[in-house]
Amino acid sequence: MTLKTKSAVVTGSTSGIGLAIAQALARAGANVMLNGFGDPADIEKFRAALAAESGSTIRFHGADVGRAAEVAALISAAETAFGGVDILVNNAGFQFVAPVDEFPADRWDAIQDVILNSAFHAIRAALPGMKRRNWGRIINLVSAHGLVASPFKSAYVAAKHGQIGLTKTVALEVAQCGITCNAICPGYVRTALVEGQIAAQAAAHGLPPEAVLRDVMLAAQPTRRLVEVEEVAALALFLCGDLARSITGAALPIDGGWTAR
Numbered sequence: 001m002t003l004k005t006k007s008a009v010v011t012g013s014t015s016g017i018g019l020a021i022a023q024a025l026a027r028a029g030a031n032v033m034l035n036g037f038g039d040p041a042d043i044e045k046f047r048a049a050l051a052a053e054s055g056s057t058i059r060f061h062g063a064d065v066g067r068a069a070e071v072a073a074l075i076s077a078a079e080t081a082f083g084g085v086d087i088l089v090n091n092a093g094f095q096f097v098a099p100v101d102e103f104p105a106d107r108w109d110a111i112q113d114v115i116l117n118s119a120f121h122a123i124r125a126a127l128p129g130m131k132r133r134n135w136g137r138i139i140n141l142v143s144a145h146g147l148v149a150s151p152f153k154s155a156y157v158a159a160k161h162g163q164i165g166l167t168k169t170v171a172l173e174v175a176q177c178g179i180t181c182n183a184i185c186p187g188y189v190r191t192a193l194v195e196g197q198i199a200a201q202a203a204a205h206g207l208p209p210e211a212v213l214r215d216v217m218l219a220a221q222p223t224r225r226l227v228e229v230e231e232v233a234a235l236a237l238f239l240c241g242d243l244a245r246s247i248t249g250a251a252l253p254i255d256g257g258w259t260a261r
């Protein structure tokens, strides 16, 4: 598949799933606006390497997507740099865990801002250009937690369920404009964040990391195997192709069977 004439924004693409999606889109020929936090020197090194390897134009914008004005600035910068945003991947996110009656209100608000509100603001800003060009792909990187809940993750589960509602509504509104909007719902994916959780839980339970992974963290994931970022990126890439033009408003699990229960 070639995306040579397309341009993409991937929020939260300085690590993990977003980084892998940015790589996949760039390797398929799309120009990519990277976004996220991190050490500026590391980000520049990655940006330059991806540009050299892919031959695509790769830029970086450091918007904090938890702030509406910065999301608008991110989309506007990509439109100026590339002449338009054809592919929008709303991927930035983070987790905070606490019982709901002890959940810090500021953490609740921050999770809604970074996960749910940022997706709204980015879609709102990118859609007019997609409608003008009669082509667009919007992918919301959700989670199995957009479909089912786990205790102590109230803010995350609420924001992720909200993203699926947003996905369906946008899909219906733009169904005749050549634009699709879908949610990808991974189970546990091997990222730095999850590797850190494995190490922490191994220490807490006094168990070897493999046992924590299999018996604690992946207890709900029937394959008992972490999803790899490349698997998620391959699904995102497929959704960007013309053969995926009839897939819209979908919440697609890539969760080793978690939500089949």
Ligand code: NAD
Pocket: 011, 012, 013, 014, 015, 016, 017, 018, 035, 036, 037, 038, 063, 064, 065, 066, 091, 092, 093, 094, 114, 141, 142, 143, 144, 185, 186, 187, 188, 189, 190, 191, 192, 193, 194
């Ligand atoms: P990660 O921590 O590796 O990456 C998160 C990215 O978001 C980073 O680039 C970070 O800098 C960026 N980010 C965080 N807050 C931001 C903000 N306010 N503004 C701009 N960028 C911000 O995480 P990941 O595991 O790759 O997760 C990516 C997405 O996938 C998230 O939405 C997460 O909820 C979802 N997800 C992850 C898993 C998993 O197991 N790792 C499973 C299901 C869903």
